[in-house]
Amino acid sequence: MKTSMLRHRLAAAALAFAVSQPLPAETIVERAAPCLACHGENGQSQNAEIPSLGGQTAPYALIQLYLFREKQREVEVMNEMTKSFTDDDLRAFSDFIATLPPPKPPTEAGDPARMQQGAALITQFRCNGCHTLNLAGRDNIPRIADQREDYLVKTLREYKSNARHGYDGTMAEVLAEVSDAQIVALAYTIARFR
Amino acid sequence: MAPPAATPAPAPVAAAPAKPALPPGSPLIGRPEGNEAAAKLAPVAAPPLPAAADKLPTAMLKVPRGFHVEVYASGIANARSLRIGDKGTVFVGTRFGNKVTAVVKKDGKTELKTVASGLYRPNGLAIHDGTLYIAELSQISKIDNVENVLDNPPKPTVIYKDLPKDEAHGWKFIGIGPDNKLYIPVGQPGNNVLHDANHGQIRRINLDGTGRENVALGVRNSVGFDWNPVNHQLYFSDNGRDWMSEDVPQDELNRVTKVGEDFGAPYCYQGNLPDPEFGWGHSCSEFTPPILLTGPHSAGLGLRFYTGHMFPKKYHDAIFLARHGSWNRSKKFGGDILVVHLKKDGNVKSTEVFMSGFLQNNNYVGRPVDVEIMKDGSMLVSDDWNGAIYRITYGKTHTASR
Numbered sequence: 001m002k003t004s005m006l007r008h009r010l011a012a013a014a015l016a017f018a019v020s021q022p023l024p025a026e027t028i029v030e031r032a033a034p035c036l037a038c039h040g041e042n043g044q045s046q047n048a049e050i051p052s053l054g055g056q057t058a059p060y061a062l063i064q065l066y067l068f069r070e071k072q073r074e075v076e077v078m079n080e081m082t083k084s085f086t087d088d089d090l091r092a093f094s095d096f097i098a099t100l101p102p103p104k105p106p107t108e109a110g111d112p113a114r115m116q117q118g119a120a121l122i123t124q125f126r127c128n129g130c131h132t133l134n135l136a137g138r139d140n141i142p143r144i145a146d147q148r149e150d151y152l153v154k155t156l157r158e159y160k161s162n163a164r165h166g167y168d169g170t171m172a173e174v175l176a177e178v179s180d181a182q183i184v185a186l187a188y189t190i191a192r193f194r
Numbered sequence: 195m196a197p198p199a200a201t202p203a204p205a206p207v208a209a210a211p212a213k214p215a216l217p218p219g220s221p222l223i224g225r226p227e228g229n230e231a232a233a234k235l236a237p238v239a240a241p242p243l244p245a246a247a248d249k250l251p252t253a254m255l256k257v258p259r260g261f262h263v264e265v266y267a268s269g270i271a272n273a274r275s276l277r278i279g280d281k282g283t284v285f286v287g288t289r290f291g292n293k294v295t296a297v298v299k300k301d302g303k304t305e306l307k308t309v310a311s312g313l314y315r316p317n318g319l320a321i322h323d324g325t326l327y328i329a330e331l332s333q334i335s336k337i338d339n340v341e342n343v344l345d346n347p348p349k350p351t352v353i354y355k356d357l358p359k360d361e362a363h364g365w366k367f368i369g370i371g372p373d374n375k376l377y378i379p380v381g382q383p384g385n386n387v388l389h390d391a392n393h394g395q396i397r398r399i400n401l402d403g404t405g406r407e408n409v410a411l412g413v414r415n416s417v418g419f420d421w422n423p424v425n426h427q428l429y430f431s432d433n434g435r436d437w438m439s440e441d442v443p444q445d446e447l448n449r450v451t452k453v454g455e456d457f458g459a460p461y462c463y464q465g466n467l468p469d470p471e472f473g474w475g476h477s478c479s480e481f482t483p484p485i486l487l488t489g490p491h492s493a494g495l496g497l498r499f500y501t502g503h504m505f506p507k508k509y510h511d512a513i514f515l516a517r518h519g520s521w522n523r524s525k526k527f528g529g530d531i532l533v534v535h536l537k538k539d540g541n542v543k544s545t546e547v548f549m550s551g552f553l554q555n556n557n558y559v560g561r562p563v564d565v566e567i568m569k570d571g572s573m574l575v576s577d578d579w580n581g582a583i584y585r586i587t588y589g590k591t592h593t594a595s596r
Contacts, residue, residue, distance in 0.1 A: 059241065066242035072292055087243045130236040140239040165314070167290055168239045169361030173384065186387075 004141070028096045034081070035093070043100030051111025051151045058141040061094035073164065103146040110192040118189020121182055125174065127190075132179050135193055139168070149191035156183040231524055232437070238521045240561065244269045244581025251559040253449045253550040257586055260506075262392050263549070266574055266585040267297045273576045273583055275496065276566035277319040277326070277366055279341045283310065283327060284526060284566070284574065284583065287319045289365045294319065294328055296585065309340060317417075318368035318538065320376060322401070327376060329366040332357040334378065334403070354403040358383065358392055359448055363415040367496065367564075372426050376401055379430075381415035386435045388472060394459055396430060396450075409519050410450050410479055414459035418496040420566065423511055425540050427451060431494035431515060432484070434463045436522040442466050445494050446484035447515065449540060455482045486542045491520030492528030496564030496576075504571025505588050509533065514573065516562040519553060529553035531562055531575060549575065 016147035035053070039045050043054030053061070067073035069082040069090065082090075109115070122135075123127055127144070131137050144152065157162035160175040160183070178186070219224040247268040255263045267273075267284070271296075275287035282359045284297040296302060310316065310328060318329030326340040328350055334357075335344065335350035349376030354376075358364070363381025370376050375398040376577065382394045396410040396419070410416075419430035428450040434443035443463035458465070458481035465483025468476065488494045497515040512535045529552035535543045552560040563581040568574060573586045 033386060063239070063242050070292065089396070105452065119232060129233055133233075138236070140241075162359075167242070168237065169364065172361040 001186060028092050032093065036135075038077075043097065044103040045148055046153075048148075049150050049154050050148070051155075052103040052147055053097045054100040055136065055143050056066060056097050056100075057137045057139060058094045058098035058139045060165055061097040062090055063140060065090045065094055067167065103141065103148075105146045105192050109194070110188065114185065114188050115192065118185045118187075121186050122189065125178060125182075125186075127186070130170075135190060144190050145193040146173050147191060149187050152187035152190055153184060156187065195588065205380035205498070206208050209596070216411045235522050235524070238558070240272055240579045241288065242271060242274075244271045245579075247582075250577075250580055250582050251551065251554075252584065254554060254559060255549060255584065257549050260439045260588055262587050264585050264587070266583040267306065268580070268582040270295050270306060270583065272578045273581050273582045274317050274563045274578050275319045276564045276574055276576050276583065277321045278325065278566055278568060278574075279321055279326075279370040281341045282339050282569065283344065285319050285321065285340075285342045286576065286583070287328070289315055289317045292316070292498065294326075298342075298344065307344050309344060310335075310350050313350075314366045318378075320368045320370045322370040322374070325401075327353075327368060327370070329368040329378065331364045332359045332362070334368065334376065353401070354378075356397055356406065361392075365417070367417045367419065369419055369421075370401075371398065371428065372421055372499055373398075374401065375399060376403075377409065377419065377428070379413060379416040379419075381413065382459060385437065386469065386471065388460060396428075398445065407453065409453050410457060412457040412459045412461070413448075414463075416496065418516070420498050420513070422449075422471065422536070422540060423501055424538075425534075426465075427540060429485075429499075429513060431488065431497055432457065432459070433493055433586050434491070435460070435469070436491065438463075438470070439490075440525075441490045444487035444490050445492050445517075445541075447488055447494065447513070447534065448482070448484050448495075451482075456480070457482050457484070462502070485540075486534060486545065488515065488517065488532065489527050491523045493518035493520060494528075494532070495562075497564050498567055500567060500573070502569075502571025502573070505573075508535070514548065516565050516575065518561050518563055518578075519558060524551055526556050526558070529558055529561055550579070551576070552579075 038047055038050050041054045043052055045052045065082055068078040069085050071079050130141045131144055137143035160173040162172050164170055197314055204415050215318045223352045250265055252263055257263055269285050272288040272290040273292055274289050277285045279305045281287050288294045292313050294316050296307045315331040316328050320327040326337045328335050333352050334354040335352045337347055337350050355548040360383035362383045368378055377396055377398045379396045382389045382395050395408045395413055397406055397408050399406050413432055415433045416430045419428055430448050432446040432448055434445050450455050460469055461476040462468055462481050464487055465476050494515050495518050497513050500509050500512050500514055512533050515532045517528035517530050517532055520527045530547050533548040533551035535548050537543045558579055560577040562575050563578045564576045566574045575584045
């Protein structure tokens with residue numbers, strides 16, 4: 001799907017060039033279509049280990065897009081997608097991401113015992129301090145509520161091992177003494193947050 | 195990051211089941227429970243993109259009568275530490291980016307050149323005999339004759355790697371002292387933790403990486419220091435712990451009078467405040483008190499003695515301290531340049547806010563990180579929030595530079 005859209009865009013661009021007409025300015029919605037091909041329509045991802053973008057804070061999205069462009073966060077597809085982005089592109093995409101509706105929790109509520117265990121860990125490690133009580137994030141601190149469970153596990157593990165360098169290093173510190181079992185428990189609850 | 199095995203027992207919160215453990219590095223350690231105002235506070239991170247030149251807050255920045263502020267350079271993402279080469283090149287370090295930038299002025303034009311890239315938190319810079327020293331999170335490297343190779347710089351040569359890899363307080367300010375040694379701070383690896391023998395200090399090494407020696411102990415997180423041109427002593431800023439309260443501890447300006455002095459962290463802060471967790475069994479009288487308290491959570495970072503001649507005489511040999519500004523305080527404090535006038539004996543005579551305006555309506559429109567004195571006596575100020583460098587001149591000289 002992504003490839004075909006890219007091909008379509010390239011074809012349109014080539015045609016416009018061929019007839020010597022200025023390419024009409026693409027709207028950000030059109031430009032973001034390839035993003036949503038993987039990250040999900042409306043920003044709720046259906047793909048393994050690919051994050052939902054909906055409701056993400058614009059400053060956090062901007063930081064990540066910047067880190068991708070500068071290859072300070074290494075994910076090949078994203079490094080490739082952002083490599084020719086201008087600063088204004090980064091701003092336009094991050095502002096757009098923030099307008100997408102937040103992801104919805106799964107319809108089934110989750111196992112009450114596991115939900116309670118995760119909630120206790122959220123309080124214990126004070127995730128809900130910086131990420132706010134409803135885990136919606138603020139400013140440079142991301143929304144984590146109802147993010148994909150597999151992406152949360154992956155991300156927390158990467159922060160803990162420092163495989164993913166955070167922007168300011170806070171998450172590496174916070175996770176220093178969070179066990180892998182606790183990471184799994186946290187992700188379960190955060191992904192089903194209501 | 196887990197400290198090495200020789201570490202003393204971690205924070206006692208780990209032992210109290212009633213109060214669940216926070217990891218040792220967490221900035222949230224000690225955050226009051228159930229306090230809504232405290233829950234609103236979180237570290238403030240500068241945006242990754244530099245502000246456009248016409249969006250800089252220059253017009254809001256206030257300096258004393260007779261002084262002038264202009265933009266020296268913009269478009270340098272997260273501009274932090276500043277150093278100036280003999281030929282006038284301004285080198286700029288960064289904490290969130292991965293490169294060191296050189297600002298070159300030629301025929302009235304400003305050019306930005308990348309002198310090193312692919313680095314990890316290259317915050318600290320020093321320059322000595324034409325060599326640029328770069329401090330990343332956990333290693334020091336150098337580029338010889340740097341001003342001669344700006345267009346085709348070699349990869350920096352690593353000279354020192356014996357440093358912890360902690361993210362917390364791991365980014366560095368460095369400097370070369372009158373003893374021709376390189377001074378390197380290693381902060382405590384967390385907000386308030388008992389640290390091992392490789393943390394909580396300022397150490398010095400020879401320029402080839404040998405001869406490590408601890409110069410100051412009990413240092414929580416120093417990101418700025420300089421040597422008094424009169425008595426050659428080291429003066430350093432140190433940031434106090436978070437979450438104790440809105441108003442204490444205050445940050446410190448310290449003076450090292452003998453090698454190996456202990457300044458108290460984490461047992462005693464601001465010279466007279468035993469830490470509620472670690473202070474038991476200790477007295478503040480065991481430690482060297484600061485010569486000045488520089489305000490709660492104010493984050494005093496880079497500092498320089500003013501050794502130029504452009505500014506009026508009262509500023510000569512005074513300390514200019516960049517206060518980055520607080521995050522762990524409801525009403526933000528700092529975000530300015532403080533001048534510290536010293537007495538002949540090296541103690542503090544008086545202080546005054548020299549440059550302000552970075553803090554507007556409890557929000558930052560910019561945040562000063564470091565200062566540096568140019569050959570003509572004007573002063574540069576870096577602003578990591580906007581990715582810019584300002585130049586402060588005195589008298590009529592500013593018109594010549596326009």
